[in-house]
Amino acid sequence: MNTYKESLIDGLERLLADPKVFLLGEDVEDPYGGAYTITKGMSTRMPGKVLNTPMSEQGFTGLGVGMALAGYKPIVEIMFGDFSTLIMDQILNHASKFVEGFEKRLHLVVRDPMGGYRGYGATHSQSLEKLYVGLPHIAVITPSVLHAPGELLVKSMELGVPVIFAENKLDYTRKMFAAEKIAEAFEIKYHGGDFPVAEAGFPGEEPEVTLIGYGGLVHPLLQMMYDLYMEEEVAVRLLDVSSLSPMDFDLLYSLVKDDAKVLTIEEGHVPFGIGDAIISNLAQRGMRCQFRSVGAKQHIIGTSKEAEALALPQIDDIKELILNW
Amino acid sequence: MDNKEILYKMLLIRRMEQKIESLFSQGLLRGTTHCCIGEEAVPVALSVLIDMDKDYLCSGHRAHGLSMMMTGKPETLLGEIMGKPYGMAKGLGGSQHVYYKNYFTNGITGGMAPVTVGIAFALKHDGGDAIATVVFGDGAMNEGYVLESFNMAQSMGLPVLFILENNGYAMSTPIETVNPYTVFEDRVKGFALPYQRVEASDFDNLFAVLKDAVEKVRTERTPQFVEVMTHRFCGHSKSDKRAYIPQERDDYWHEHDCVKGVAAKLTPAEVEAIEAEVAQRVEEVYQYCVTH
Numbered sequence: 001m002n003t004y005k006e007s008l009i010d011g012l013e014r015l016l017a018d019p020k021v022f023l024l025g026e027d028v029e030d031p032y033g034g035a036y037t038i039t040k041g042m043s044t045r046m047p048g049k050v051l052n053t054p055m056s057e058q059g060f061t062g063l064g065v066g067m068a069l070a071g072y073k074p075i076v077e078i079m080f081g082d083f084s085t086l087i088m089d090q091i092l093n094h095a096s097k098f099v100e101g102f103e104k105r106l107h108l109v110v111r112d113p114m115g116g117y118r119g120y121g122a123t124h125s126q127s128l129e130k131l132y133v134g135l136p137h138i139a140v141i142t143p144s145v146l147h148a149p150g151e152l153l154v155k156s157m158e159l160g161v162p163v164i165f166a167e168n169k170l171d172y173t174r175k176m177f178a179a180e181k182i183a184e185a186f187e188i189k190y191h192g193g194d195f196p197v198a199e200a201g202f203p204g205e206e207p208e209v210t211l212i213g214y215g216g217l218v219h220p221l222l223q224m225m226y227d228l229y230m231e232e233e234v235a236v237r238l239l240d241v242s243s244l245s246p247m248d249f250d251l252l253y254s255l256v257k258d259d260a261k262v263l264t265i266e267e268g269h270v271p272f273g274i275g276d277a278i279i280s281n282l283a284q285r286g287m288r289c290q291f292r293s294v295g296a297k298q299h300i301i302g303t304s305k306e307a308e309a310l311a312l313p314q315i316d317d318i319k320e321l322i323l324n325w
Numbered sequence: 326m327d328n329k330e331i332l333y334k335m336l337l338i339r340r341m342e343q344k345i346e347s348l349f350s351q352g353l354l355r356g357t358t359h360c361c362i363g364e365e366a367v368p369v370a371l372s373v374l375i376d377m378d379k380d381y382l383c384s385g386h387r388a389h390g391l392s393m394m395m396t397g398k399p400e401t402l403l404g405e406i407m408g409k410p411y412g413m414a415k416g417l418g419g420s421q422h423v424y425y426k427n428y429f430t431n432g433i434t435g436g437m438a439p440v441t442v443g444i445a446f447a448l449k450h451d452g453g454d455a456i457a458t459v460v461f462g463d464g465a466m467n468e469g470y471v472l473e474s475f476n477m478a479q480s481m482g483l484p485v486l487f488i489l490e491n492n493g494y495a496m497s498t499p500i501e502t503v504n505p506y507t508v509f510e511d512r513v514k515g516f517a518l519p520y521q522r523v524e525a526s527d528f529d530n531l532f533a534v535l536k537d538a539v540e541k542v543r544t545e546r547t548p549q550f551v552e553v554m555t556h557r558f559c560g561h562s563k564s565d566k567r568a569y570i571p572q573e574r575d576d577y578w579h580e581h582d583c584v585k586g587v588a589a590k591l592t593p594a595e596v597e598a599i600e601a602e603v604a605q606r607v608e609e610v611y612q613y614c615v616t617h
């Protein structure tokens with residue numbers, strides 16, 4: 001699969017072949033085929049399986065929860081991840097409670113496209129996955145150009161807990177990293193099981209800094225790493241986490257325990273971000289190194305390029321940070 | 326159900342609820358609870374209209390009556406409130422978060438409405454004649470997701486029965502003060518849902534209306550809505566003194582108490598015998614729960 005989108009479509013179609021799987025969301029049917037045309041053609045090819053809902057995020061997410069409670073396997077699509085604030089009550093106060101309280105395995109995946117850098121402004125650009133992490137019986141899965149979304153999607157449906165599947169809108173337009181030219185310079189290893197940590201580095205090089213990130217920033221970070229290596233002869237490596245919650249902290253620790261510099265990077269707002277939690281966990285294990293975390297700053301995400309740059313992390317700034325560390 | 330069975334079930338709920346209230350007031354139970362004294366009629370009717378082996382039933386915080394009617398084992402409800410491993414949710418759920426087969430309750434007011442619509446989606450695709458029913462209050466009628474559920478159920482054509490128990494209050498808030506119309510008929514009909522209204526006082530009448538609605542959902546595979554006018558004689562929750570309920574309202578409902586209505590169809594001796602039987606059962610349940 002060459003592109004992120006192809007992989008995602010493949011995963012959706014594999015899931016939809018199961019009679020218990022349905023995809024529900026706003027404008028997902030043909031001729032529109034979803035806000036990012038991910039489901040284009042599917043409602044025609046598989047009549048009755050891909051269904052337009054009214055604009056009732058809370059309502060149709062609850063509908064998905066009920067389907068899952070009755071043994072079905074719904075995929076719920078939220079048009080913009082920003083709107084996942086509206087569905088939290090159904091995921092947290094209903095679905096997650098049923099898993100332990102009612103001893104039910106719930107097969108439910110919420111596709112939740114996150115991310116900015118597109119000029120869509122404050123309510124259509126956020127990365128809100130941090131609202132859902134660290135809560136019992138909710139999984140937060142983050143595909144990227146290193147973690148094929150289709151594969152993760154299919155595995156997510158088998159987790160038995162509600163899954164926030166945090167896709168990234170810019171990734172819809174990207175190739176999987178293996179299909180990129182610069183990939184040849186890298187060595188990519190995968191650690192862990194179904195939801196692995198991808199390690200991207202340069203063969204034979206001791207990294208000066210370990211980056212820990214996920215999701216839509218992985219693509220520009222890999223390009224930045226390539227530039228740093230080629231232009232500045234600075235080798236850094238990236239650990240790309242595909243399951244934010246639960247997070248395999250043991251695995252992460254085993255991968256970084258001898259490092260001197262660890263930098264976490266996320267698109268969502270910090271402090272109190274994903275990276276802060278990772279750093280806290282590593283520090284509590286007695287790891288002694290320099291830690292930094294980067295994320296969106298305390299501004300709303302403006303629409304102009306300048307306004308957006310006030311809030312969202314900028315690759316040039318990250319590069320500077322690494323070079324001057 | 327004959328009148329004896331109906332009265333037995335109603336009284337079992339009422340006396341169990343009174344027992345639970347008294348255990349709370351003695352400080353013997355932990356957390357909170359919402360009793361349904363005065364609102365026994367709907368659970369009793371559903372005890373025979375819903376087939377727990379195929380149908381689904383969901384409700385919210387005020388569901389002790391439904392719980393006892395669905396399980397037929399009050400000790401699993403009291404045990405749950407006491408945190409016992411044989412409780413309906415193994416002691417994890419308390420009064421508000423219980424389950425038994427296809428019966429589920431949760432503590433978010435009205436939140437089970439969209440869940441029930443989703444269950445109905447599954448049942449429709451399963452084929453067969455199973456239905457999904459959700460019971461909620463007048464307060465829930467102002468939660469947006471409940472209205473979203475009405476819209477989804479009707480526009481998607483799903484086999485769900487909505488039962489609104491309108492007891493006139495959401496906690497202390499009278500419906501008159503927060504709704505432009507105090508009966509919800511127009512709102513419900515705005516979603517094109519078939520609507521019936523009935524008072525809980527006359528059990529036979531209530532039963533006929535609910536039975537008709539259940540049968541329609543079963544055969545037509547589309548939603549129905551029943552608004553049941555009712556009254557709660559107890560506080561909203563364990564510590565509520567009911568200062569907001571006017572005497573006249575209580576007086577009206579004492580006249581129209583569903584228990585009285587059924588008892589009037591039996592001889593005093595029959596009623597007395599049933600009372601005694603219920604009292605014994607409640608005592609057995611209590612003894613079981615304190616010793617196990």
Ligand SMILES: Cc1ncc(C[n+]2csc(CCOP(=O)(O)OP(=O)(O)O)c2C)c(N)n1
Nearest residue numbers: 387432433434462463464465492494495496
């Ligand atoms: C979403 C939500 N808001 C508030 C509450 C607190 N609360 C519990 S019951 C209740 C009133 C519910 O009224 P109604 O729906 O009429 O049911 P009744 O208690 O009368 O049976 C309130 C405000 C809650 N549990 N959930």
Ligand SMILES: [Mg+2]
Nearest residue numbers: 462463494495
């Ligand atoms: Mg009420």
